[in-house]
Amino acid sequence: GEDVEQSLFLSVREGDSSVIxxxxxxxxxxxxxxxxxxxxxxxxxxxxxxxxxxxKQDQRLTVxxxxxxxxxxxxxxxxxxxxxxxYFCAEGQNSGGGADxxxxxxxxxxxxxx
Amino acid sequence: DVKVTQSSRYLVKRTGEKVFxxxxxxxxxxxxxxxxxxxxxxxxLIYFSYDVKMKEKGDIPEGYSVSxxxxxxxxxxLESASTNQxxxxxxxxxxxxxxxxxxxxxxxxxxxxxx
Numbered sequence: 129g130e131d132v133e134q135s136l137f138l139s140v141r142e143g144d145s146s147v148i149x150x151x152x153x154x155x156x157x158x159x160x161x162x163x164x165x166x167x168x169x170x171x172x173x174x175x176x177x178x179x180x181x182x183x184k185q186d187q188r189l190t191v192x193x194x195x196x197x198x199x200x201x202x203x204x205x206x207x208x209x210x211x212x213x214x215y216f217c218a219e220g221q222n223s224g225g226g227a228d229x230x231x232x233x234x235x236x237x238x239x240x241x242x
Numbered sequence: 243d244v245k246v247t248q249s250s251r252y253l254v255k256r257t258g259e260k261v262f263x264x265x266x267x268x269x270x271x272x273x274x275x276x277x278x279x280x281x282x283x284x285x286x287l288i289y290f291s292y293d294v295k296m297k298e299k300g301d302i303p304e305g306y307s308v309s310x311x312x313x314x315x316x317x318x319x320l321e322s323a324s325t326n327q328x329x330x331x332x333x334x335x336x337x338x339x340x341x342x343x344x345x346x347x348x349x350x351x352x353x354x355x356x357x
Contacts, residue, residue: 136282161345170246170332170348171285216285230346232277234284 134217134233141241146204148236150217153198157219160193161230162202165214174202174215204238212240245269246349248333254355261320263352265333273336274316275300275346276308278329285332291316323356330354 131153140146152160158179163171177184177191177200184191190203204211214237218230249264267274273292277285277300287300289308297308305327309317316335320327330353334346 163348168351170350171334171346172348173345176345232285234282 132217132219132231132233134215134236136234137237137239139239139241140207142207142209144207146202146207146211146238148202148204148215148217148238150200150202150233151198152200152217152219152231154219154231155198157198159220160191160200161216161218161220162189162191162200163216163218163232165216165235167213171216207238207240209240209242212238214238246333246335246347248331248349248352250352251350252353252355254357255320255323256357257324259320259323259356261323261354261356263318263320263331263333263354265316265318265335265349266314267316267335267347268314269335269337269347270313271335271337271347272313274310275334275336276306276316276318277332277334278302279332279351280329288318323354325356328354328356 133151161176162174164174165171175186175189177193182193188205192201214235216235217233220230246267255261275290276288279285286302288306289300291297291310294313307319330351332351333349336346
């Protein structure tokens with residue numbers, strides 16, 4: 129079955145860049161997502177990338193996709209205390225019909241040090 | 243903006259009770275999902291529904307059932323709650339499975355404690 133792996137914790141200093149990594153196993157994944165979960169809240173979509181792209185930039189966020197290695201990363205530039213959250217990588221497919229839930233990683237806790 | 247609401251933020255029930263968790267979305271989405279979130283295990287899909295009265299088992303359906311009588315509402319039912327069902331329950335909805343429309347929008351979560 130599909131599997132999405134992430135490390136559980138990442139600690140960075142305020143102002144540095146954070147890089148959160150994710151690997152997945154399903155080569156037919158069409159869309160890859162990054163969700164952010166702040167304490168006590170649900171998940172919010174941060175960004176997504178199509179599998180035919182290798183990079184997407186959105187303000188402080190840069191997503192890199194290496195489809196050959198099935199590796200996805202999220203880079204947050206100039207990390208702020210408000211970035212402290214759990215970040216989930218998720219993969220989904222263009223199934224053309226039916227629901228098919230996304231497959232989520234276990235989430236990476238981003239800890240910001242002053 | 244898409245809004246997904248869940249009936250309770252916090253719930254405390256006793257072992258053996260029947261528990262209903264309600265989820266409502268206001269954007270006419272086709273698909274709705276129930277996940278549970280546990281430390282170190284991430285999100286695990288319990289059930290999903292792709293249309294009214296249609297449901298599919300996810301990865302961990304045991305001990306749960308669901309109901310989708312109306313498009314905007316998806317209920318998760320614990321027939322006889324057990325302590326190992328203490329968890330954070332997250333509801334999500336998406337427009338459709340194809341293209342970027344399979345982006346899922348999440349509710350705030352219900353933290354259920356079973357004593």
